Amino acid sequence: MRLKVWGARGSVPAPGPEMNRYGGNTSCVEITLASGEHIILDAGTGIRTLGLDLTSSPHVNILLTHLHLDHIQGLMFFPPCFRADADITIWGPASPEASLEDRVARYISAPLSPVEVRELPCDVSFRDTPPSEWQLGSATIRCEAINHRGPTLGFRITDGDTTLCYIPDHEPALGTVLADNEPEWISGYDLARDADLLIHDCQYADDEYPLHVGWGHSGMTDSLTFASRVGAQRLLLFHHDPLHADGFLDDLHAAARRRWAELGGDSASVEMAREGAVLDVEPVAAPAGISGA
Numbered sequence: 692m693r694l695k696v697w698g699a700r701g702s703v704p705a706p707g708p709e710m711n712r713y714g715g716n717t718s719c720v721e722i723t724l725a726s727g728e729h730i731i732l733d734a735g736t737g738i739r740t741l742g743l744d745l746t747s748s749p750h751v752n753i754l755l756t757h758l759h760l761d762h763i764q765g766l767m768f769f770p771p772c773f774r775a776d777a778d779i780t781i782w783g784p785a786s787p788e789a790s791l792e793d794r795v796a797r798y799i800s801a802p803l804s805p806v807e808v809r810e811l812p813c814d815v816s817f818r819d820t821p822p823s824e825w826q827l828g829s830a831t832i833r834c835e836a837i838n839h840r841g842p843t844l845g846f847r848i849t850d851g852d853t854t855l856c857y858i859p860d861h862e863p864a865l866g867t868v869l870a871d872n873e874p875e876w877i878s879g880y881d882l883a884r885d886a887d888l889l890i891h892d893c894q895y896a897d898d899e900y901p902l903h904v905g906w907g908h909s910g911m912t913d914s915l916t917f918a919s920r921v922g923a924q925r926l927l928l929f930h931h932d933p934l935h936a937d938g939f940l941d942d943l944h945a946a947a948r949r950r951w952a953e954l955g956g957d958s959a960s961v962e963m964a965r966e967g968a969v970l971d972v973e974p975v976a977a978p979a980g981i982s983g984a
């Protein structure tokens with residue numbers, strides 16, 4: 692699998708010269724499967740530039756983790772939405788409150804939008820994610836509800852012998868002690884277990900987290916402890932706080948690498964998500980010291 696980050700920011704777009712290296716667009720990741728097909732993870736503002744890159748007759752699957760604005764805001768500016776030859780399937784969490792289409796339409800409708808979903812010229816359909824795994828192209832997808840505010844999913848995508856897990860908004864440490872809790876009490880444990888790459892929430896530095904307990908996001912050490920507990924081989928820290936400029940994220944990255952080494956991992960396997968970055972995801976043999984326990 693190949694992955695491209697189109698938006699790594701959380702909460703709200705954060706443009707500006709001090710954000711240029713990590714980028715200001717909100718959550719959007721493109722996965723290219725071994726078969727050549729594409730899956731888009733979330734539709735934050737990063738999906739706009741992704742859409743400019745798509746050429747003839749786009750057939751697009753978009754997996755939404757949840758409907759917070761930083762994960763859907765780019766939809767209305769996704770160029771294929773305005774192409775009659777585009778076929779777009781949007782997958783997202785079910786809710787007893789309203790259908791996925793009706794919930795997304797609260798954003799793509801007056802007075803927030805000049806167009807309504809039914810007016811889009813593309814062929815768009817909305818699908819609740821199924822409770823059991825399903826196929827998209829050559830990939831097997833599984834999702835699970837995880838600890839965040841409102842119905843929120845993480846995704847596990849397996850293509851051949853490679854697995855990545857995407858959990859951009861997650862507070863697994865809420866109400867639990869990650870370092871020594873039983874696996875069944877850790878949100879997202881089965882979903883992320885032994886992933887070759889885990890893309891995970893790292894909204895806060897450790898000294899910021901105590902002021903944000905219950906906001907639905909992770910401090911740096913909690914992100915790493917979660918990754919270590921599930922046996923993830925490689926970690927891409929994601930969903931950067933809009934206040935975190937490039938220099939701050941460089942320092943957070945260095946601290947994360949030191950912490951990962953203390954947990955027994957290879958410090959080079961912790962990366963900071965950066966807009967425009969392309970990563971090849973390959974199966975990784977488990978090194979000593981990182982277990983799935």
Ligand SMILES: [Zn+2]
Pocket residue numbers: 701702718759761762859860930
């Ligand atoms: Zn978010």
Ligand SMILES: [Zn+2]
Pocket residue numbers: 757759839860907
């Ligand atoms: Zn959220």
